[in-house]
Amino acid sequence: MNMQATIEEEAVSGAAGTKTFPSSDSRKYNYFEPKGRKATHYEDVTVDVQPDPERYLAQNWIISFANGDPTYSKDWTCIKSANWHLFRAIDQEWERNHYQRQSTIVGMIENVIQNGRRSGAPSRFDKQWVGILQDHLGAYKHFEYGIGVALMNAQRRGYTQMINNALLTNSSYKLRMAQDITLYLGEIGLDIPGFDPSAGKKHWLEDEIWQDTRRAIETVMGTNDHLEQYFAINVCLEPLVGELFRNGYIAQLAAAQNDFMTPSVVSAGEADYDRNLANTAELFITLVNDPTYGAENKAILQDWLKTYGGLALSAAHNLEPLWSLPAVKIAQFAGALQAQLERIDTITNAIGLTPLARH
């Protein structure tokens, strides 16, 4: 062949395997290290989509904020890492499995509500219990909403796509949950004469029982450190307030008040939390074991545990009167709280922190 030979036309078929030439079998994204032996689908569609100067931004970020901050900054949290790119979400969520899961949950909840209402269940709820749902489940939904809003803000600030997408899906779950409860209360309210769907917000804003819970979530909304928020929410507030109420209260007591619907609606939140907790723990375990900043990070987390664990514990104690409200009292606050304290100890232990002080 000499240089004057004409260039061949493109191969007739554009299908893989038609021809062999350099890189003809390079059929994997090759610019990142998979966490396991082989990249997962989640990793392929997630890793490095948000770049940074260490990973491929040869020109660095090309717009900055007025104060000089680049498009993404490591300074947006006081946690440090020798390698921000290590973390992978345990739940491996990308768009497809996120929608599948969310859609399954809303379908399940809608079925519960539809079947329950069709059989006239809400009208058989214990009268006292109806008041509790109206006032206190009605107040609690704002807590879920606050978490969702805080995490929606947080997903702008993480240093990698993996961190920000985990914050994003967590936010999506919490905002859905807040809406689920709102719509559920509105719908059973249609079947219960005198039910006041606006009572919950009044209790959220004014009832003593809820004020420490509100203070706790407002404190989370009061910081811009996204990892502080993520830690506060999933390590402190969720076990001591969220789960305490969903699991230690609603799920334990509802059946005895003739309510088989509410636990199903609320229980979706438990499965959501398990996944988000797994992501959170994975991230903080990575950061506490960071070869350069591990000890420093651990001290910061310990500090956050003191602050937010303290706020959450005090919020939990403030909820105690709820346990004496139902007509049929089959669960005790002390037992419920004890279970949640064990839960938070398990979490902090997994991350490698000293357990939360009990006072």
Added chain:
Amino acid sequence: MSLSLTSITQQKGMPIAEATRRIADLGWTPSYVKEAMAFPTDYKISRQPKDPMKQVLRSYFPMQEEKDNRVYGALDAALRGDMFRNVDQRWVEWMKLFLAIIPFPEISAARSMAMLGRLAPGDDLRTGFTMQMVDEFRHSTIQMNLKKWYMENYIDPAGFDITEAAFGKCYATTIGRQFGEAFITGDAITSANIYLQVVAETAFTNTLFVAMPSEAARNGDYALPTVFLSVQSDESRHIGNGHSLLMSILNNPDNHLLLERDIRYAFWQNHAIVDAAIGTIIEYGTRNRDKKKESYAELWHRWIYEDYYRTYMLPLEKYGIKIHHDDVHQAWEDITKNGYVHKVAQFFSAGWWANFWRIDPLDERDFDWFEYKYPGWYNEYGAWWENYRKLSKPGSVPITFADTGYVYPHRCWSNLVPCVIRDQLKVDEVDGQLYTYGSEVDRWTHKEAFSGEYKGRATPAMGRFSGRRQWEELYDGWDVADAIKDMGFVRADGKTLIAQPHLSLEEKDMWTLDHVRGNTIKAPITTLRSLSPEDREKHIAEYRKGSAIRLV
């Protein structure tokens, strides 16, 4: 009369307006701890934006899952139907560029919802912002998935395999980074509301997500339309969010000056970036030369000029916003008379070796179509593309360095597209440093808009241009071969280029590092800055005159 199942089983439900009202009532004003500082803006928003869509997450998730099922079903069907046997490689090659860029702007749009959610008073739009956030997460990951699918099933996976790394390094994707960063950096309203929602989504997603799919289908690619039409079906929600927020901002006359600035900047830059990339892909990445189909210019007129400018932008005047009609007309002239898209395509082919996709020469059918749609085209660009074809054999001088009369263009400091309409080149100084711009609006964008003060008014939240904005500066004085290696745009054998100026996959036809070695990259801006004032004036005058291409 027949009874439907739903009419028997239906229970009394909450009207949707009631449902969305209760959901909006989930928000409250914190009283124990003040909410953290939002991303800064110089706008004042006092009126609560209203939710135009009236939708709840309970119906949103199943609806989206259903859309997804159709997309993934269609991808499976495309494989069963052996799509890649008949797909035009010219087209798929350009997808290496397009799909390297787009997932980052998409996820940036998700991030920007954090900025808007905090600034919009009240909680009415929170559900809208939430849906947009999750939608954009959908768009980013569904596009990464599509790209992976091409990589796995298309004949030449090189370029797809390095995609996100390439995105960070390439001289063409730099304009996509400017686009995506502009959604999330600087004044929060300027970026997330005006640049993203009011301009990019409302005006330019039609060319991105509707025109591109049509062209894909004409080239035997049924996958891209499936994914992108599904993406586009989410946009009406985002456009609604943007409009609603814009209406609250308009409400305060104090914001009008900033709105004038931002609509001007965002329109011009969206035009410069999107028309450069998408115009080139649609006109030059296709093998379909049906004379009855609309050209990019014709599409632009319908979507940008008629639908956007006349029915969205113009009516803003009645609220007292000054609209820069001359910019819209200039953009139109640039696309029709001044050959903006053709000149950008010429640039991409001039630097073919710096790409991570293959660009094949045009042939007589292409010439014929361009001449029909853009009379006079051959006279201006014919010699260039004849040269390109001639110089596509390895061992030829890379066209960039051949004696064609083509002057490697300056780059616009604002939109990062090369200053290809040469008589519009502007040069100015900002803080004592010399910069080049593609047009007067770009000069204004850098010098006046992206500044701490605008027309005597303090704008402390406005962003700044930063980083090493001009790709050429990274490799000024480098040998082409070393730059390509440094970027990693080399195939698995360590020597064959990913980019090729043709579509042959015969090894004898493929260029290697050795074929391009010995040529040096020069950053035009560095050269310009080093000239004496007189020489600089001369250089600029010469540049503005442009030069005819001669046959090699």
